[in-house]
Amino acid sequence: xxxxxxxxxxxxxxxxxPAAPASDCPLTLQGITVSYGEKPAVFSVDAAFPANxxxxxxxxxxxxxxxxxxxxxxxxxxxxxxxxxxxTPIEQTRDRIAYVPQRASVDWDFPTTVIDVVQMGLxxxxxxxxxxxxxxxxxxxxxxxxVGMADFxxxxxxQLSGGQQQRVFLxxxxxxxxxxxxxxxxxxxxxxxxxxxxINVLKLLKSNGKAVVAVHHDLSTVRxxxxxxxxxxxxxxxxxxxxxxxxxxxxxxxxGGRLGATHMAELEGVAS
Amino acid sequence: MNSxxxxxxxxxxxxxxLVAIGAGLLGFAAGxxxxxxxxxxxxxxxxATAHATLPxxxxxxxxxxxxxxxxxxxxxxxxxxxxxxAIGLVIIEWIARRTRLAEDAAIGAVLGTFFGLGIVLLTIIxxxxxxxxxxxxxxxxxxxxxxxFQDAVVIAIGGSLVxxxxxxxxxxxxxxAFDAEYAAAMGYSVRRIDLLMMGLVMGVTxxxxxxxxxxxxxxxxxxxxxxxxxxxxRSGRVVWIAGVFGGASGYMGAALSASAPAMPTGPIIVLMxxxxxxxxxxFAPVRGVAAAxxxxxxxxxxxxxxxGLLSLSREEPIREKFTLRLLERDGLIRPDGVPTDTGRAQAxxxxxxxxxxxxxxxxxxxxxxxxxxxxxxxxxxxxxPDEIQEFDRRLGPPVAVGGLA
Numbered sequence: 001x002x003x004x005x006x007x008x009x010x011x012x013x014x015x016x017x018p019a020a021p022a023s024d025c026p027l028t029l030q031g032i033t034v035s036y037g038e039k040p041a042v043f044s045v046d047a048a049f050p051a052n053x054x055x056x057x058x059x060x061x062x063x064x065x066x067x068x069x070x071x072x073x074x075x076x077x078x079x080x081x082x083x084x085x086x087x088t089p090i091e092q093t094r095d096r097i098a099y100v101p102q103r104a105s106v107d108w109d110f111p112t113t114v115i116d117v118v119q120m121g122l123x124x125x126x127x128x129x130x131x132x133x134x135x136x137x138x139x140x141x142x143x144x145x146x147v148g149m150a151d152f153x154x155x156x157x158x159q160l161s162g163g164q165q166q167r168v169f170l171x172x173x174x175x176x177x178x179x180x181x182x183x184x185x186x187x188x189x190x191x192x193x194x195x196x197x198x199i200n201v202l203k204l205l206k207s208n209g210k211a212v213v214a215v216h217h218d219l220s221t222v223r224x225x226x227x228x229x230x231x232x233x234x235x236x237x238x239x240x241x242x243x244x245x246x247x248x249x250x251x252x253x254x255x256g257g258r259l260g261a262t263h264m265a266e267l268e269g270v271a272s
Numbered sequence: 273m274n275s276x277x278x279x280x281x282x283x284x285x286x287x288x289x290l291v292a293i294g295a296g297l298l299g300f301a302a303g304x305x306x307x308x309x310x311x312x313x314x315x316x317x318x319x320a321t322a323h324a325t326l327p328x329x330x331x332x333x334x335x336x337x338x339x340x341x342x343x344x345x346x347x348x349x350x351x352x353x354x355x356x357x358a359i360g361l362v363i364i365e366w367i368a369r370r371t372r373l374a375e376d377a378a379i380g381a382v383l384g385t386f387f388g389l390g391i392v393l394l395t396i397i398x399x400x401x402x403x404x405x406x407x408x409x410x411x412x413x414x415x416x417x418x419x420x421f422q423d424a425v426v427i428a429i430g431g432s433l434v435x436x437x438x439x440x441x442x443x444x445x446x447x448x449a450f451d452a453e454y455a456a457a458m459g460y461s462v463r464r465i466d467l468l469m470m471g472l473v474m475g476v477t478x479x480x481x482x483x484x485x486x487x488x489x490x491x492x493x494x495x496x497x498x499x500x501x502x503x504x505x506r507s508g509r510v511v512w513i514a515g516v517f518g519g520a521s522g523y524m525g526a527a528l529s530a531s532a533p534a535m536p537t538g539p540i541i542v543l544m545x546x547x548x549x550x551x552x553x554x555f556a557p558v559r560g561v562a563a564a565x566x567x568x569x570x571x572x573x574x575x576x577x578x579x580g581l582l583s584l585s586r587e588e589p590i591r592e593k594f595t596l597r598l599l600e601r602d603g604l605i606r607p608d609g610v611p612t613d614t615g616r617a618q619a620x621x622x623x624x625x626x627x628x629x630x631x632x633x634x635x636x637x638x639x640x641x642x643x644x645x646x647x648x649x650x651x652x653x654x655x656x657p658d659e660i661q662e663f664d665r666r667l668g669p670p671v672a673v674g675g676l677a
Contacts, residue, residue: 073457094459101453110311110450111507120450123443124458156505172454182457 025087026051026180026211027072032081034064034071041067045081045236049180049213054206055228056216060255063233065215066102066184073099073182085180095124098173100183103166108158114168115153118143121175143174148197163194170198181205183214187221199225222246279527288530291416291483294424295541296523298480301431302489303496303518305438305472307511310497311449312466314375317364318473319490320383324360325353325481326390329411333397344407346423346482353411354478360386361470369463414485414538416526423482430479434472438511445469446507484538491542492518499549502556521545573598574648578622580604584611585623624667625651631663 027049034042042064049055057065071078074090085093098121118140119132126132144150147167157165166186173181181202187195202212202225213230216222222229222242229246231237231254238250275284282289309315332352337343360382367378394408407415438445447455448465456462477489484492500513525541554561580595581604590596590609599605604615611619628651636655644654651660 070453074459075453075456091459097457099454099457101451101457105453106451107313111501111505111510112446112450113506116506116508117450120447120454123447126443128440128443 024051025049026085027182027213028082028084028087029068029072030082030084032068032071032083033079034067034076035079040079040234042071042232043234045232047230047236047239049211049230050228051211052206052209053227054202054212054214054225055230056214056222056226057230057232058216058219058222058254059232059237063254065232068232069182069184069213069215073097075099075101095176096179098176098178098181100169100173100181100186102184102188103162103169108160108165110157112157113153114144114149114155114157114160115140117157117168118171118175121172124176140171140175143171144168146174146201147171161191163190166190167194167197170201174201179210181210181212183212185215185217187216187218219251275531276528279530280524284527284530287416287419288527290421290424291419291530291537292523292526294419294427295483295526295537296519297431298427298476298483299492299496299517299522299541299545300515300519301434302476302480302492302522303500304511304515305434305476306493306518307497307500307507307514308438308445308449308469309473310494310501311446311507311510312469314466314469315494316376316379316490317361317470318477318493320364320379320386321357321361321470321474322477322481322486322489323383323390324386325357325477325486326411327386327393328352328354328356328390329408329481330390330393330397331356333408334393334400337400346420346426349411350426350478350481353481354474356386357474357478358471361467361474365463365467365470410485411481412485412487413536414481414483414488416483416529416537419483427479427483430475434475434479435515437468437472441465441468442508442511449507484541488538488542491545492522495542495545495549496521499545499552502552502559517548518545521548577602578648581615581619581622582626584615584619627667628660628663631666632659635663635666 025048027047029045029047032042032045032047033040041062045064045068047068057069059065067076070076071081072083072090074083083090085096090097115137119136121143122132122136122140126136141150141153144153147170149164149167149171152160152164152168157168160168170183170186173183183202186198186202190198202214206212206227214226216226223246226242228240229242230239231245231250233254233256237254238245278284279288279292282292306315306318309318329349329352332349333343335352336345336348341348364375364378364382367373367381368375397408444455444460444465445468447458447460448462448469452462455465473493476493477486480489480492496514496518497510499517500510503513504510521544522541525544526537528544529535529537529540552560557563576592576595576598579592580590580599583590583595584599584605590599596605596609599615600607603612604618605611629645632651632655633645636659651663655663
């Protein structure tokens, strides 16, 4: 329906660009460039992250994985590029996005408890002066329960292990009840139990029709966890389903030979 | 002492009462609004802001005198100070955002430059023949002499406004202070909220300039939140506890300075806040120094006890005197070092715990669980009884400690 309208608009010559994002695409990036000083960290990247799927953003260190995600969200300024979420400019669709930043980005000695952090996910909903209703508190508790942290609700966040902290961040995103979940290295430095807990939650989100996009560094788990991959090294290298795109050829192109031969063989083994 | 009580109960005269109430209100506003800047780790921005008020005071005085008004109109002076403080703030923000300089460098540059300019202006004013210029130096360290009712009204209105906005914006400010990236992703403008935090602090500074002085007002913005942090783990409470501490030190400090002749109000208020800080630093539960020392000693005793029991189970000699004393005191060994029956039993239990952990590491691949081994945590706290039974099966029958089976 909307596509038809878009086509007509294009025929009228009024459409902004022929690559105007389809309205059902959870996240579309067009020509994103981010630069630190005068060296682009991400250069002219286009991407379309699909619905009902889990996408891994993959690339070597310094390839601009996190930078691209942050720039898409407006956390850091972009030099150029358009971002749309479900076919609408991101500024108007903030309430449909939940972001899980890297754990290292905050001070864990901050005076706040686990449940307080989860309730931060509700701040947009309650507004400035609204009180957190009983239903909202219950919702926050439920989100903690989904990541297996219900028993820790009243702990100060500094008393948690790294994996537990990551789960609290995920619970905060869940509290936003969004349609698109963006995660920055959710499995970095967490224990095996946490990794399992997080992936189960994410898979459940996907099966409920949500889109999940995660910056991911562990190539050996890509096939188990994700359906789509987005390979980046400053520029976009490849994008598509794991079957078609997560290939030795593409990985070589992304990592530029920095991936050891043994590592490659290992991945080949997983592939076959 | 009696005069201090009189001042506390507002019986020490009209002026003293006015000063005490004003200082209390100011302290509350400063403590609560300073909290978010402290939590954002930008507390020193407030110091630069305070110093940047001085040229504004001088310029406002010169303008008012040259236009034929009384140069000492408080409203005029405060407006002037607000203007230069705001300029200083914008410069700091701009330097930190647009250049490669870090914020501390920007703070240092702005603080020094503006303060220097202010002092030059005050010196010029002193040499100007016109106007009754006496009193501008009071803005440096604060003065209560001749505090008027309208001065107290300025503090009351300005302070209430600051507290109200702090309350209204508590959620966005908490979010930005804790996790600015997440706040930005949610669509909050981090820059505007940062400016708001600094603006609130600037408001308190301007309002409290005459009473406390620009050099010490920073103490009223920082010390109460730091103190409050000792008593709670929730940012929402830090705000109000800091307000109460700030208000109490303002009120009591003003009363104390009124009870003796020639006591400077601003410095006494700051010392009062410092006294509450010192008390909290030492005696606060959990985060205080005393609590930390007690916790450390308890922990040390646990370690020594465990090590001692392990030595007993391996029949190794214990050399450390502290360990020996501890074991003897607990009735685990006799004065000659031979383990008692209780000692033997406990040593056996500790030894079994260690061996269960060894097995756990072998069979359990879950680093999240086996990683919790620290030599002290009993295995029962980490694994289920079923799992432990399985470890025991692999371990074989228990072995008694002390050679006799």
